[in-house]
Amino acid sequence: MAQDAVESLDVAGGSNLGGDPFTPAAGSALWRKHFLIGAATASYQIEGAVNEDGRLPSIWDTFSATPGKVLHGDTGEHACDHYHRWESDVELLASLNFEAYRLSIAWPRVMDEAGRPNRKGLDFYKRLLGKLKDKGLQTFATLYHWDLPQHLEDRGGWLNRDIVYRFADYADLMSRELAGHVDAWMTLNEPWCSAFLGYGNGHHAPGRANLRYAVQAMHHLLLAHGEALAVLRENDPASKKGIVANVGRGTANTQSAADTHAAHLFEVQHNAWILDPLLKGTYPADLWTLWPGAEPLVLDGDMQTIGAPLDFLGINYYFRTNVESDGANGYIEVPLAGVERTQMGWEVYPDGLRDLLTGFHRNYRALPPIYITENGMASDDKVDNGHVDDAQRIAFLKRHLAAVDEAIAQGVDVRGYFVWSLLDNFEWAYGYERRFGVVHVDYRTQQRTVKRSAQLISKFLQERAARA
Numbered sequence: 153m154a155q156d157a158v159e160s161l162d163v164a165g166g167s168n169l170g171g172d173p174f175t176p177a178a179g180s181a182l183w184r185k186h187f188l189i190g191a192a193t194a195s196y197q198i199e200g201a202v203n204e205d206g207r208l209p210s211i212w213d214t215f216s217a218t219p220g221k222v223l224h225g226d227t228g229e230h231a232c233d234h235y236h237r238w239e240s241d242v243e244l245l246a247s248l249n250f251e252a253y254r255l256s257i258a259w260p261r262v263m264d265e266a267g268r269p270n271r272k273g274l275d276f277y278k279r280l281l282g283k284l285k286d287k288g289l290q291t292f293a294t295l296y297h298w299d300l301p302q303h304l305e306d307r308g309g310w311l312n313r314d315i316v317y318r319f320a321d322y323a324d325l326m327s328r329e330l331a332g333h334v335d336a337w338m339t340l341n342e343p344w345c346s347a348f349l350g351y352g353n354g355h356h357a358p359g360r361a362n363l364r365y366a367v368q369a370m371h372h373l374l375l376a377h378g379e380a381l382a383v384l385r386e387n388d389p390a391s392k393k394g395i396v397a398n399v400g401r402g403t404a405n406t407q408s409a410a411d412t413h414a415a416h417l418f419e420v421q422h423n424a425w426i427l428d429p430l431l432k433g434t435y436p437a438d439l440w441t442l443w444p445g446a447e448p449l450v451l452d453g454d455m456q457t458i459g460a461p462l463d464f465l466g467i468n469y470y471f472r473t474n475v476e477s478d479g480a481n482g483y484i485e486v487p488l489a490g491v492e493r494t495q496m497g498w499e500v501y502p503d504g505l506r507d508l509l510t511g512f513h514r515n516y517r518a519l520p521p522i523y524i525t526e527n528g529m530a531s532d533d534k535v536d537n538g539h540v541d542d543a544q545r546i547a548f549l550k551r552h553l554a555a556v557d558e559a560i561a562q563g564v565d566v567r568g569y570f571v572w573s574l575l576d577n578f579e580w581a582y583g584y585e586r587r588f589g590v591v592h593v594d595y596r597t598q599q600r601t602v603k604r605s606a607q608l609i610s611k612f613l614q615e616r617a618a619r620a
């Protein structure tokens with residue numbers, strides 16, 4: 153089925169494309185061939201096959217099976233059935249001219265409870281990565297995109313310092329098994345979400361809600377990253393290694409000093425909480441004025457491990473948050489009226505991406521090269537006569553790529569951009585209702601339909617390759 157969609161794709165820019173509202177401006181850095189353009193996914197969101205070939209339960213299996221946690225009671229049980237359709241999905245990626253693919257490895261598929269390798273799970277990723285390389289795609293692999301084995305959560309999950317060493321063992325196994333298959337490793341995806349949504353407010357698995365938990369979980373996540381980084385360097389010296397942080401732009405509702413400080417605190421909580429330890433080796437002091445007394449337990453040497461140099465930093469950006477002072481030490485959100493929003497309710501605000509990138513460039517002397525490892529939007533896309541015209545997404549992607557281009561022009565070393573996502577998929581607490589793909593998925597038939605956004609990206613990449 154996916155093949156039909158691929159074969160009917162007119163990447164040469166035929167009449168079904170009409171005018172082209174996507175192609176970047178002439179002179180844009182995006183026309184340079186070495187600026188990598190890819191698509192991203194994550195294991196739990198697309199694979200399905202949760203009980204196959206020795207895969208163990210993950211915290212997202214447990215969480216999504218708990219009534220009231222995920223919209224409409226959706227789970228990742230079948231998702232996009234990518235575990236069985238990976239070959240045609242790779243064909244699809246390649247036919248769309250993407251140059252790189254960011255995927256994640258499901259920890260519960262590749263190790264048993266005793267930490268022994270699960271061959272069947274490992275073989276799946278070997279075949280998948282092998283085929284991606286055969287097709288000429290660069291492979292970006294995330295070790296942890298939120299699907300923690302449930303047995304580790306049962307022993308305290310990210311609250312138990314022992315998990316740091318379990319994660320390092322996992323990184324050791326993966327980098328010994330998959331060295332040569334992976335161009336770029338990412339230890340963690342969005343530790344902010346794992347710590348704050350998973351342990352701080354309970355909106356994500358494992359659904360625990362205590363600020364002190366969030367802060368300690370973050371410390372263990374970052375430490376696990378640092379330990380894993382050393383292991384990856386040892387086992388797979390030829391690859392690039394990094395981590396992925398989601399970052400948020402906070403803007404002040406008025407120009408008052410109090411609101412300006414509130415916007416600063418928003419960015420401390422969302423960005424500096426993660427980036428300062430990684431790039432400066434310390435937690436930001438302002439975090440503890442926002443959350444007095446919530447400091448994590450830090451042992452000697454931890455901050456050095458966390459602050460080890462990175463080959464690259466992955467940045468995920470989606471929207472901005474407008475805030476004002478809460479009258480005390482914090483901020484409260486003040487949603488703006490009359491702005492463009494996506495199906496998630498998130499404001500479309502490309503300037504935020506440029507401003508964050510240029511701000512990081514100014515503030516962090518140790519800032520490594522950056523890849524935008526996720527950016528994209530959800531819309532309520534419908535297939536009409538075999539076509540999906542996702543006009544809002546096309547404009548969104550074009551404007552965010554232009555914002556990246558502006559940041560590059562201002563001196564930020566951005567090396568590539570991955571659209572979130574290749575496929576419509578399981579959007580965590582929002583289930584299947586929110587469609588982020590550049591390829592539409594009919595969850596009843598698993599039919600893939602290339603959206604117009606993907607056709608235009610593909611056409612641009614073909615033109616770019618032809619010029620190189």
Ligand code: FCB
Nearest residue numbers: 194341342398572579588
């Ligand atoms: C990010 C996640 C990704 C996806 C997008 C929309 O926070 O990394 O898995 O759900 O949001």
